[in-house]
């Protein structure tokens with residue numbers, strides 16, 4: 001055990017969110033807090049109505065367009081609030097009181113989302129894996145053709161499941177992509193609305209990415225609060241009010257980094273590799289096992305437990321001692337969760353696997 | 364002109380928001396982005412459900428309580444979104460459809476606030492200085508005793524006016540304190556609800572401070588979206604969902620700095636001094652004059668114009684050349700606005716005055 005486990009030079013951050021970002025991003029952000037781009041000003045004191053911040057916002061929005069290969073109908077917004085705000089904002093903007101929205105219930109986040117939608121209209125839960133503690137993605141369901149939209153959570157952060165393919169439906173598709181945005185290719189233009197809090201694959205906590213097909217807006221009867229109406233944010237270029245300047249800036253840095261890596265295609269290959277390595281290590285181990293059904297396993301959040309639960313505390317301690325951070329599973333699943341977001345180096349996955357193997361050998 | 368104007372060693376940030384923060388805060392924040400408190404982790408990748416972040420949130424909330432001398436009924440929340448979100452959230456939580464809220468219309472921000480309230484109930488504008496381009500604070504008005512609440516904007520950022528004393532009313536008082544929070548003493552316990560975006564006197568853009576008397580909550584009939592119900596945030600200790608971690612952390616640093624300065628009493632003295640210095644320089648100048656009525660002048664935002672408007676461009680250029688930043692007035696008032704927030708050093712005010720005097724001598 002000695003060799004591998006003694007050294008604790010770097011932290012290996014497997015936290016589910018907020019999460020690891022590229023080291024170069026931390027370095028640039030740290031500098032900008034002292035002196036942004038040689039302006040003599042901290043990024044934290046920079047006015048948002050300046051050419052400097054306008055350039056940050058513009059580049060961030062256009063990089064998202066480029067990386068996701070979005071068409072002209074899709075608008076990119078950086079909004080205040082976490083994804084939980086979108087649980088309300090989506091139905092408020094899209095669903096009339098007498099209309100019905102379809103939801104797939106694949107975890108706590110889906111179920112929180114559909115709860116909010118009920119305040120604005122009717123909700124039809126077209127499928128659910130709740131009975132199986134959300135350990136799989138439902139495949140056999142139909143979405144009524146008169147649904148105003150169909151809401152899915154592409155990756156279920158807590159349970160380690162992921163929609164490997166997006167269901168073909170005839171109604172506008174809305175996706176909570178909090179925990180797999182920018183990690184793999186999707187046909188992003190096939191979505192009417194995508195939202196994601198920054199704090200997994202895009203940046204620090206404190207800003208929401210919203211990608212919306214502008215053609216679906218303006219079709220509800222209710223009067224919308226100014227700050228909740230996506231159209232106002234589009235009209236004002238995502239600067240309807242003071243934006244979360246620093247969170248947008250760090251998101252831009254992370255998007256620039258992603259582009260330098262080769263974009264989503266390139267990162268997806270590495271993400272596949274990281275996930276395969278870890279899942280196969282777990283599958284080949286005598287101590288550990290995964291919780292999600294194999295075909296629906298998430299490439300972002302690997303959830304696993306120990307066959308002998310009494311050993312879990314011990315492994316967690318060993319992991320912690322060795323700089324493996326944020327690996328404790330969500331209380332509703334237990335065990336462990338290793339989040340393998342874009343910025344988590346392959347070497348950290350290797351390290352975790354070695355620690356698991358050493359543990360297996362020695363305990 | 365030479366001596367004073369040639370040197371541009373430091374920037375003097377008079378921006379109205381986002382705004383200058385203490386240098387020591389920038390330095391601590393910059394370090395934390397690389398390595399928070401020797402955890403080996405960036406503050407940007409730190410999980411919010413950790414003992415480290417819990418300590419940040421707890422200390423930030425209790426420092427607000429301490430600095431504002433709040434009683435046990437008043438809860439402190441750090442919420443997502445800018446103050447514009449509060450324009451909606453306040454009436455949503457406090458005003459029934461058939462009830463009336465009273466608003467004082469003292470500027471664009473008041474008028475935006477009351478517009479949102481109309482979506483939730485009736486609004487009575489009990490006074491307005493709109494006809495005078497908001498250059499004064501109304502004194503002669505009554506607030507009907509059956510108003511659900513009375514909303515004021517304590518400092519009008521754009522027009523440079525400020526309520527020097529808070530009107531005594533028999534109904535719950537709600538205050539937008541965005542631009543004078545923590546800058547002067549008020550009887551904070553006399554307010555039912557106070558909100559302020561961080562980006563003037565408290566921290567970076569991207570978090571809202573809300574101080575609320577919990578006794579006024581739970582009295583509306585409408586079903587509230589989970590994320591909009593203040594009670595949920597109180598119950599969850601201001602961590603209902605992923606908070607804007609970094610913005611809360613930098614706010615904490617700024618609050619710690621304020622406490623080190625001697626708290627609100629001490630900073631108020633300096634703020635008074637800064638405002639008096641600048642106003643008297645303007646009053647004594649032949650070129651410049653203020654726009655707000657004297658008795659209502661803001662101690663935070665000093666709005667002034669030139670008697671000969673054709674000189675304004677020239678002065679702005681000179682100011683900019685000499686590191687005087689963010690001094691352009693809002694387009695609805697024109698001229699100049701020097702914001703003298705807590706973290707703006709007295710030396711910057713002195714410097715601005717010298718530049719004005721030199722300009723007056725030479726042009």
Ligand SMILES: Cc1ncc(COP(=O)(O)O)c(C=O)c1O
Nearest residue numbers: 082083084109157178197604605
């Ligand atoms: C898939 C998913 N949706 C929504 C959320 C809620 O995000 P927030 O805390 O930003 O509101 C999370 C948080 O982890 C998530 O993983």
Ligand SMILES: Cc1ncc(COP(=O)(O)O)c(C=O)c1O
Nearest residue numbers: 241242445446447472520541560
């Ligand atoms: C007094 C006042 N209220 C509200 C706002 C709006 O704040 P935000 O841009 O954070 O929504 C401002 C912005 O400057 C303000 O000065």
Ligand SMILES: [Mg+2]
Nearest residue numbers: 107156157158
């Ligand atoms: Mg989930």
Ligand SMILES: [Mg+2]
Nearest residue numbers: 016017157158
């Ligand atoms: Mg989660």
Ligand SMILES: [Mg+2]
Nearest residue numbers: 470519520521
């Ligand atoms: Mg104003």
Ligand SMILES: [Mg+2]
Nearest residue numbers: 379380520521
């Ligand atoms: Mg303003």
